Amino acid sequence: MRTAKQKAAKQTIARRLLAYAMLYKTRIAAALLVLCCAVAAELAGPYIAKTIIDKHISSVQLPWYQVSADNFHAEDVKAVQLRDKTYVRSDWLEDNRAAEAALAAGAGSEKLKEVRFMQLDSGMYLIDNATRFDGKWSLVPHAGADSESDQAVVQVLRITEQAEQYPATRLSAGEVAALYQYDVGAVIRWLALFIGLLLTASVLHYVQAYTLQSTALRIIQRMRMDLMRHIQEIPLRFFDNTPIGQVVSRIANDTEAIRDLFMSFMATFVVSTINIIGIYIALLLLDVRLALVTLIFIPLFAAVMWVHLKYSKRYITVMRARLSDMNAMINESIAVMPILQAFRQEKARLREFEVLNEDRYRNNIKQIRLFSLSSRNFTGLVGSLFTAATIWYFGSTSLQTAISFGVLYAFIDYLGRLFQPIIGIFDQLMNAQRAVVSAEKVFYLLDLEGRELEDALSTSKSKGHVTFDNVSFAYNEGEPVLRGITFEAKKGETVALVGHTGSGKSSIMNLLLGFYEPTAGQIRVDGRNISEMSKQQLRKNMGIVLQDPFLFAGDIKFNVSLYNKDIDEQKVKQALADVGAASFIEQLPHGYDEPVVERGSTLSAGQRQLISFARALAFDPAILILDEATASIDSETEGLIQQALKVVSAGRTTFVIAHRLSTIRDADLILVLHRGEIVERGNHQQLMQLQGRYYNMYQLQKGAETVAENVR
Known part of the structure; x- marks a missing residue:
């Protein structure tokens, strides 16, 4: 288990990364606002499709009423004329209660005659003599009639009851079009809205992606400048014990990994989170029961992510360490290439490099194996199984008694969209962990004690009078390299x-230049202790x-x-x-x-x-x-x-x-x-x-x- 110190360090890294992001909080907030609008526009598509299906395409199979032309007035309610008869759809009457009351009054003591238009096989049929319209319907061709005949027999199968047969009339293409005459305009308007929202979402996604990624580049640019500035403030003692290649790796490779965190993971995580929230809101609007069932995915995938992060951290840490070691070795090899070749050490150096490279390769393979098992494959499998179960369950029952076809279509669409952002988060987890490990190394470098550079342009010219007064110095504690150095150099x-x-000549000059601080005694220039002067002022x-x-x-x-x-x-x-x-x-x-x-x-x-x-x-x-x-x-x-x-x-x-x-x-x-x-x-x-x-x-x-x- 992680210690309290490790947890605190991780929280500190998260806060410091967040602090860099907050430098551009206005741009990030604007990008997130645009993203919310883009997600809303994008997620409206399946809901619009559901509306088109349920209210306009499938609505032809709603109950219809055959009314008398004597007590029907066109200006009161919508109606369809077919074969000298007038038909009114039930939802049209629900939208006009006054017309419904007038029709009921005109019918007198008789109830309005209910009929149905049903899609059976490849045709649309009128059924106007049935007493009940529940059950499963099938088409039985009329004896002696071909498939194109407008006369047929409809057989209804009801559970625990015998099959019943009713006459049915096949409608022509023109008559079918007449049934949809009031829906065509609405469908076109819905489709126009759908296309407009897709175009809007595309533009908004471009704006938010550009804003977030350009902001990420700004953050890393700021971090690299902070690193470069701080490196010049760190005492030379640090560079005496640190390979130059490791420092180069911090500025180049590790900041690049953090860039991936801000540019890829942050963008993916934010986009995916907002998408998931939007999808659940849409699912709740469609069907509360279905939405509650899908909530089980959240703890399930959270648990898988936790396991993934726990076991992959060790591999990524080793990979980053080996990369740093390899950079240090490459830098050193290039710097001393004449020596390597002169002493015929090329093969020995290559073997050393191969050990580091092989270790990084093995850990990388382990990380990829873990990632492959716990990310896209697992998410895709769970999503496919749940989608198949949903289709099987609702496909085995009557959609009209369970949920409408439009709701099922929208639900399947949203369900497919739900797993895409989850897969996106999984795909970026490795980048996120790599970035956290790299951030630890970058912030370690930034936390090294340094001395701020000060402007020395306004200082007066020195006379050059230098005094060493009983100066002692040690690079390592307990191992002095200078003892009681005292002398005076006049102008x-x-x-x-x-x-x-090794007698200490260069150490005296390093102290004079302020590269190191003496452990005892004083160094004065023009009578002033150099420890009281800024390094820029001293070296000017x-x-x-x-x-x-x-x-x-x-x-x-x-x-x-x-x-x-x-x-x-x-x-x-x-x-x-x-x-x-x-x-x-x-x-x-x-x-x-x-x-x-x-x-x-x-x-x-x-x-x-x-x-x-x-x-x-x-x-x-x-x-x-x-x-x-x-x-x-x-x-x-x-x-x-x-x-x-x-x-x-x-x-x-x-x-x-x-x-x-x-x-x-x-x-x-x-x-x-x-x-x-x-x-x-x-x-x-x-x-x-x-x-x-x-x-x-x-x-x-x-x-x-x-x-x-x-x-x-």
Whole structure:
């Protein structure tokens, strides 16, 4: 059984989904109103057919009275003239009580003579000599007469009584038409109303479907924007432990599943529910007894749906989890494809993917098997059996003594319509469950603690004075990577961070950029604790160049300006010229408008790095961070960058993380880190005189470079 916490979580998901829907409550309410009108117009069809059958087509078999022309006046009541005799239908007299009284008075002490017009075999017959008209009637041809003769003998069979025979007269086609002369106009009007309602229902269904589905798209559009906005507010710690493919799956696949909930299930459920309510109202208007019998379907199908939902939830949960895992693996495989191919891991990776794919396939098969047994097949079988039982029961008795033929026709029609919306709900149950599972994952992501982005356009330019005061930090609790880091970088100074891999160099820069919060101590910029500043305000005055530069899809100009309206084309070209990139860019086919594919894979590593340098410089930061920015470029390109840095570093605080110690000889302050602590500090000359860790590192690199030069 589900725990109270699980039930509360499910209710919360339902409320949050409803909250998104309520953002467009006016559109949804309008669509539902239109839907009610469409259903009413559509469901009026069988009732109109019932009226046409009972009041106009079958009414010819109602009791008729033969009246004398002497005491009948045409303006008083409808009448039909056949073979010099006048006949009045019983319902016409009921509609005109005054005429009925006048005819009865004219007949005197004799009762009005009752006759019948009956459809027997393929003809219409007049029976005017029978004393009773109940029982089952059959046609016995008159001796010596053919089938087209207007003379015949009608035999009536009554239960427990002997058969009786009465003469009958076959009516011609013109005489039959005369019987319906007052009904033709009414039937045409009813048919015109029926066609008009069908057209109206069609237009209204289009309006409601368009409104509901466009609203569903708006809801998902809003949800995706909320997700994308929130992802940018989530701390980087979350992305350190979460595969990127899973996050992509939340935004792409899971929101698409929720779209199916709003677009398909919600529309189907609402339409079907209103249809079912409308059908039951129509059934109650037709025959209360029949409507009450059909109420048994509601708890029956509700129980089947409950069983379906209970057992299919586990399969759908596994399917969504495997899909997320597969997306994560695909994303990772594409990102590291060169490594996979270089180490011949293609088959091993394929086997891992096959395990996930097979698990999803097995659960999908189980879900389909359950769905096939409990949805359309079950509903169709129950509906067909009940319809057959209804026809058998009423077909074995006299329709006139039980219900009219028109009522039976309308009931069968409504009954067929009743099962269609139920089948529609069943068909959408799997989409609904998939959407609920996906909603759990989406709302989990939205519930992660984030920090709202704040506008920093109005903040003043920073001076670039940075202070670390006894800062400690740990990615995982109890595993510190920085301990008691204390140093000061004044405006215009260059501070270099060196040390072996894992010593904490990049962690210091991550703290400075506000990607993580220190577990102890303070970081101040211009004397202000950065924890009291918005991240946008903090980073507005910072520029960063990474070891692995990232270029966005677009052109070279875009990759330098990045939507910043203050950076025009002239500033872009100037920044590229300052870093020495103008020479190779101007040789490209489209120059500064040269298209750049994602990650800039069509450019060399050095060219990408130069463009990322230009991007940082174009934003004119007060603090410039170079995270091993020269590690992946050749010596010639490094010389260009070093020359450019001498120009752009003037007046800026520059932090350099470097493994190649030759690039930081001119730094104002070099911090040597070891296991998260600053073990040496000073400029190049001071550290060399100290002959400590920095001295050993420098000598090792210098020796390696000398050997490399001798080899060349």
